Amino acid sequence: MTEPTAAGTVSGETAAAARESVWAPLRVRAFRMLWFAQLGSMLGTWMQTVGAQWMLVDEPSAETLVAMVQVAAMLPMLLLALPAGALADIMDRRRLLIGVQTFQVCVGVGLTALTLADRMPPALLLIFTFLLGSCMALTLPAYQALVQELVPREQVPSAAALAGLVIAQVGAAAVFAINAAAAVAFALVLTAGRHPVGDRGALPERFTSAMRAGQRYVRNSPVVRRMLLRVVLFVLPGAAMWALLPLVASRLLGAGAAGYGLLLGALGAGAVLGADLMPRLSSRLSSNGLMLASGLAYAASLLACVLVDSLALLAVLLVPAGIAWLAVLMGVTGALQVFLPGWVRARGLSMFNIVFAFGQAGGALAWGLVARWFGLVPAFVSAAVLMAVGALTVLVWPLRDVTGWNRDPAVYWPEPDLAQEADPEVGPVVVTITYTVDEANVPAFLQAMEQVRRSRLRTGASSCELYRDGSDPARFVQVAHYRTWGEHLRQHADRLTGTDQARDAAADALAAAPPVVAHLFPTR
Incomplete structure (x- = not known):
């Protein structure tokens, strides 16, 4: 049997999910409680990043400093995502999440107190952002893997889309306080609820061997590698908007925090709209068609950031970017959750998180430097061109069609015929x-x-x-x-x-x- 390579839907389950509402997973009580708690925690962390960026727009070398907030938030994902995925696959995910949220509360309280006391220089702000990014890096693989255990398989893509709805922004100190409160709420839901711990397998894995197994699986899975490639080609140029939008609001449009909030709200509104539209879009477009349309729409929004001088009009033109961002990232996440076998699901998703963090952090730093050396307009135009070119590469490197693949566990090998029992640790x-x-x-x-x-x-x-x-x-x-x-x-x-x-x-x-x-x- 040869591995299919034709363009088309990523999975049969994704097509099935397209026939029902994206809100269907919320009918599952355990998922509903966990989703609202995790949404609050992610909102808090994202709001903290937004608040941190706005605090730096008036600093010298603001182009680099504002972009560095994205770097500080995403760098922990590069460093910790794979270890976090291994931990999530070999230990009780609920306990892991409770421990991480407890640490996030401590970080959030310290950040809030120092901000209120006006003791938050840029360097310390970046350090706190890095710590909160570390919490997110440790949280995501365990949470993403839990989704498969809480909702029916055909609803996993919808559940992944719901996970992408993140909007809100207020004053910086209040943002940091909300982040801490959201972490408290998430920890309480995890403590009070009963969530499945997943199948850890008949032979528990050691931490280092679990990490190697995760890397080995992704390295030898062309389907997963192609998904990750599509993410890189989208996020690297797309990071320009998230990194430099504060400067667009303050310098090109002369808007204050309220104007910046309006632009971010437009992106968030696009994400909400995208989640609602996903079932209909998935039923009308193939996965590769959706990737192409999303990339071109996002490229148009990037150009609008520097070609439109009306705040209200730009807000309208950023809505498609929010839709595109949700469609690409949550579409790939949902497909991964359905495709990956249970024993390696958290580790496979952690590789997605690593690739996403690389694109977001690397892109933010690169576009920040381009904006500092050449200006905001060249930075956004270049990002738009790269986004459009990257979208067109789907014609050459499409997502692989895995329709009809059976991802359920299969135990069909006979027990090894040995003269005597062997120690599992003996080798090679x-x-x-x-x-x-x-x-x-x-x-x-x-x-x-x-x-x-x-x-x-x-x-x-x-x-x-x-x-x-x-x-x-x-x-x-x-x-x-x-x-x-x-x-x-x-x-x-x-x-x-x-x-x-x-x-x-x-x-x-x-x-x-x-x-x-x-x-x-x-x-x-």
């Missing part, structure tokens, strides 16, 4: 599978085994190759290496999906006899 281990294939079936067999090889690499093998016997051309041997015996046992237990089973069956069907498996252990 080699597993060989010997096939006998008639010459007429060799081309199809080699094609099928490439998909099997990717499956082995995604689910535990550190390397996997197929060899042909020089003395017997009908004999093929697949050799897979594992760091430990436990890594291979996890494939038997809970890491394979229905699609992996179908690909194994397709390869086995081309062999002249049942394959022969051998498990080789180190002699020491």
Whole structure:
């Protein structure tokens, strides 16, 4: 079975979700409570970033400092997202979230007190922003993975869209206080509620091996890599708006905090509207068509930021940017949540968070420097051009069509036939599978085994190759290496999906006899 590459919907579940309201997941009480609590926490963190940016618009080198707020907020995601994803996959997500929210309360209280006391220089403000960004980096993978456990599978894309609704802005000190209060509320909901802890598998993973497994899965999944590529191409130029909009309001339009709030409100209104429109848009456009339309709409809004001199008109023209931002990011997040197997879901989503943070932080810093050296107009025009070009690349690098793929867990390998029980920590281990294939079936067999090889690499093998016997051309041997015996046992237990089973069956069907498996252990 070859991996589909045609443009189209990202998943059958996404298309199914398009037929019902995006608000449907809120009918699930556990999800509704957690969503409102998390929305409040995310609102608080985002509002804090907005307040921090506005506090710096009158500072010397404001172009760089305002952009650095985005960098400080997103940098923790680059550093902590993968460890956070590993923790979320191997421990109780509820306890992890409660601990993080408790720390966020402490940071928010300190930030509020120092701001009210007028003891908040730019450097300290960036440090506090970094700490709050760290809380968000540790929170997101666990929260995103919980969504799959709280709502029906067909509603996951809608739940992801709901997670993108973030709007509001008030005075800076009040923003910081609301952030702390929102974290308190989130922690209380987590403490009071009963939420599923998820399946941690028959063999608990160690932290370092869990991180390696997450990286290995993404590296060997062309579907996930293509999703992440689309995110990078959208967020890198798109970061210009989030980083430099305060300067557009204050310098180009001569507006104060209220004017900046109006522009941000327009973006937020676009996100709300986008969430409501997502089911209809998804039913009329393919995933790739939606990516193209969103990129071009956002590029037009970027140009409007420096070509329109009316605050009210610009606010109207920023609404499509909010719709586009929600459509791209939440569309990809929802598709990932549906596509990723349960055992690696938080780690896969953490890789999305890393890519998003790289685009947001790197783009903010780059566009801040461009604006400082060349001016706001060249910065926004350049960002718009790159956004449009990036959107057009969907014609060359489309999202992969996984319609019909079975993502449910499949336990179909027989228990290993060993003379005595082996320690899961022993390693390295080699597993060989010997096939006998008639010459007429060799081309199809080699094609099928490439998909099997990717499956082995995604689910535990550190390397996997197929060899042909020089003395017997009908004999093929697949050799897979594992760091430990436990890594291979996890494939038997809970890491394979229905699609992996179908690909194994397709390869086995081309062999002249049942394959022969051998498990080789180190002699020491």
